[in-house]
């Protein structure tokens with residue numbers, strides 16, 4: 517692979533030689549090509565920071581090379597060496613972005629200055645790209661599962677718009693995190709993001725919380741207060757648990773969305789706002805509409821774009837990464853070394869039902885960081901509410917994984933000969949259920965289990981089920 521910073525392409529070997537010498541004296545590494553085709557082949561494997569190309573070359577000339585590079589690597593700076601007489605026609609023939617040109621015959625210092633400028637530009641662009649990547653990852657949404665990738669794609673696709681979005685997902689699945697990401701990747705990123713949870717505010721305070729109030733509007737309103745709508749001007753208002761919004765407030769909200777203006781409680785002059793609404797709910801809004809608890813017109817207004825967040829148990833493949841992430845951030849908060857999960861504990865977490873979703877996993881990791889005795893976390897370190905969870909909160913149909921965790925536990929507890937006690941337990945359990953199903957009819961039960969009649973009789977005796 518070619519790793520030089522500047523690639524030179526010219527069919528004239530003396531020009532290549534002069535440039536190579538000048539750059540090497542300035543500590544800039546170069547690679548040279550005698551035709552554009554060889555350079556294009558090399559580009560499949562590596563990229564320089566700058567390309568310097570002659571304009572007149574047999575087969576692929578400088579302008580065609582420039583066009584091709586621009587189509588595939590639009591950010592790669594290209595310097596075209598050309599005589600003044602060729603420049604106009606070259607520019608006219610070129611339909612792409614920008615390029616620099618080096619008039620021939622050139623002064624070697626000019627060539628160096630130009631190349632250095634292009635190198636500095638390339639460096640700056642790299643730094644910018646890195647910053648953008650860092651910004652993106654600082655949003656900190658973890659999700660390799662396909663359903664989460666779908667969410668990321670939606671964030672990307674919506675990044676140029678201020679359209680209303682309705683996020684649906686169980687509590688703790690990351691709805692606010694996604695709403696924030698939608699905001700910070702939107703044209704409103706520099707204006708405020710104001711979250712408000714409808715379920716957390718007493719009903720009679722929702723109106724003044726949203727729209728503010730004038731002094732003396734009601735008892736206790738001792739001064740003028742800005743509402744969330746005003747605070748979110750030019751930005752985004754995130755209305756969490758929108759299904760809990762009282763009907764009269766829904767009507768007011770609808771009016772603001774239609775007119776872009778509202779009155780503070782007790783106020784007489786309208787206040788103009790430009791606010792993007794992102795709403796979220798764990799409920800089925802369509803059902804609320806059918807029951808008459810949610811206004812249909814508001815539902816349609818908010819439901820322009822739908823984003824669904826999967827529950828944690830629907831994306832178990834992310835549990836390991838999320839847990840490690842939360843263990844690390846809990847450790848950072850406490851200024852201690854991050855703990856690690858033993859395979860058995862991880863497998864338990866991966867098979868747990870997580871009714872509280874990502875938030876519950878986050879809290880569990882905090883608990884473990886403080887409470888687990890060693891550096892490595894085992895099943896016995898897990899919080900009691902996880903271990904003692906009733907069978908209904910374990911994964912349906914996955915008795916194997918429950919058994920797996922149980923075996924791990926036995927092994928860690930130092931127990932031996934665990935198989936000889938377990939197999940009869942399983943047989944006893946299956947036999948009992950089969951007899952229950954056939955209402956005590958032994959021959960039928962034997963058939964259901966796939967045993968012969970003699971085996972069944974023997975097993976009944978062996979297993980003390982007589």
Ligand SMILES: Nc1ncnc2c1ncn2[C@@H]1O[C@H](COP(=O)(O)OP(=O)(O)OP(=O)(O)O)[C@@H](O)[C@H]1O
Nearest residue numbers: 656657658659686687688689690691692693874875
């Ligand atoms: N994919 C994720 N990656 C990293 N952290 C996450 C992810 N999803 C959620 N979290 C974290 O989990 C916690 C709960 O997320 P958030 O508050 O966004 O959930 P929510 O769905 O809005 O919950 P609720 O509906 O109960 O308000 C937050 O601390 C959030 O940072």
